[in-house]
Amino acid sequence: MIPNTQTCSRCIMDTTAPDIEFDEQGICNYCTAFLEKKAKHLPLDEEDRLRRLGALVDMVKEAGKGKKYDCIVGLSGGVDSSWSLVQAVRLGLRPLAVHMDSGWNSELAQNNIANLVRGLKVDLYTHVIDWPEIRGLMEAFFASDVIDVEVLYDNAMLAVNYQQAAKHGLKYILAGTNIATEGVDIPSTWNWHKADKRNIVGISKRFKGPKLKTFPSISTLDMVRYIGVQKIKWVSFLDYLDYRKSDALEVLKRDFGYKPYAYKHYESVFTRFYQGYLQPYKFGVDKRKPHLSSLIMTGEMTRDEALERAGGIAYPSEKDMEADRLYFIKKMGWSEEKFRDYMSRPEKPHTDYPSEAAFFQKLLALYRRMNLRVGRIVWK
Structure with a gap:
């Protein structure tokens, strides 16, 4: 599906x-960086892990x-x-x-x-974005032809977590971000800065999208306020x-009746279609x-198992992929012609906006020079 030379x-x-x-052995800089990250951030041994x-x-x-709540x-x-939620409760914490x-x-x-929330007896706060608003923002992002349409979801997700922490006076967000399943970095050209509220507002304005009302946005300065002033820590909890x-x-399957997904982040229908169809084909x-x-x-x-899983389409079947494509078109109110036009247009960089x-x-860069330590965020 996607050609490559090495x-x-x-x-x-x-x-x-x-x-x-690649080095002389054909090993890439991505998995080499993973090992460096692992050595730097993960415990040396079980005793060190338990202490941390x-x-x-x-x-x-x-x-x-x-x-x-305490987190x-x-x-x-x-x-x-x-x-992360299961382990937080089992460790005696009181999460929201x-x-x-x-x-x-x-x-x-x-x-x-x-x-999960019923079985663990924890409170759940759900922020629901008004559908016409999020649909309008998505329309603007599709019209812009930038790669990271999911920056909308990720920005809102970040915002909701920090907003709820601030509202309840909490200092810790225990996130599912981790090195074990996300330690190999996403190439920088495959996504975008997740706290770029200006990009979201600018693209929406350029393509006559909606103003932000129920969308819980977060900017770089908001991040500075939450982390630097209010001292809220984003913790990659699973690394502990x-x-x-x-x-x-x-x-999860045994204790909570959990049903798994085909690939990482496929709990969202759009993320599934975005990662499994739009990103590969456009x-x-x-x-x-x-x-x-x-x-x-x-x-x-094993590497052979991974190569086999990554071969072919990113769906269990062509039928499942086509079902998601038709669902996307219907939910967005698109025609086949509009979909084909979007898929045929070239990508534009986020910096065009x-x-x-x-x-x-x-x-x-300033933060690092001052040798301050912040929570590590690893993206989709």
């Missing part, structure tokens, strides 16, 4: 990633004394976020589960979320656990490659 001899990243480099985990749990409990756990319905509903939840995701996705999935991007490469590097999957990405990079 694939890494250790993972399955290939030359569809524009900045990929205990210290984190103690800090969360101390910061949450006298409050109804936020963002809950999408995927394995990573679901396991937070979910952002963009109108594209699969029925499976809704059932998984309902079973002995996390193996396959083992977690079995427990932009030449297949996010299964970094996702599966992460599992290779953690030993959860107003953006705060350069400002973010300057702040990030």
Whole structure:
């Protein structure tokens, strides 16, 4: 489906990633960077891991004394976020589960979320974006031909988590972001800065989209306020656990009636269609490659298994893919002609539109020079 000229001899990243480099053994810079990240952020051994985990749990409990909750756990319905919620409760924490509903939840995701919060007896806050508003924003992004339509969901998800933490006076967001399943970086040209509210507003304005009303947006300066002023920490919680996705999935299925998805982030119908159809066929991007490469590097999957899973379409069948395509067209109110026109147009960079990405990079560089430590966020 997506041509390439060279694939890494250790993972399955290939030359569809524009900045990929290979050493003499044919090993790429992506899985090499994964090992460096693992050595830097993950515990050295089980004793070190338990010490770090205990210290984190103690800090969360101390910061949450006298409050109804002591942390936020963002809950999408995927394995990573679901396991974060389960483990937070089992460690004696009092999380508020937070979910952002963009109108594209699969029925499976809704059932998984309902079973989890009921089984764990935790409170759930769900923010629902008005459908005409999110549809109008999506229309503007499609008209712009930028690659990261999902920046809309990710921005809103970030905003809801930080807003709820601020509302309840909480200092910790325990996220399902982790090195084990997301440690191989997404190439920078495959997505966009997630706190770029200016890009969202600018694209919407350029293509006569709606103003933000029920959409819970977040900007770079908002991030500075939440992290630097209000001291809210985004914690990649699963990095503190002995996390193996396959083992977690079995427990979720056994204890909570959890139903799995075909690929990572497929709990959203749009994310499934975006990653499984729009990105490969319009932009030449297949996010299964970094996702599966992460599992290779953690030993959860062999390279041959990953190559087999990444072969062919990113759907169980052509029938399933066509069903999602027709659902997308109907839900968006598109014609076949409009869909074909969108798919045939060339990509345009996010920088063709107003953006705060350069400002973010300057702040990030300053932050690093000051040797301040912030929570690590790994994107889809």
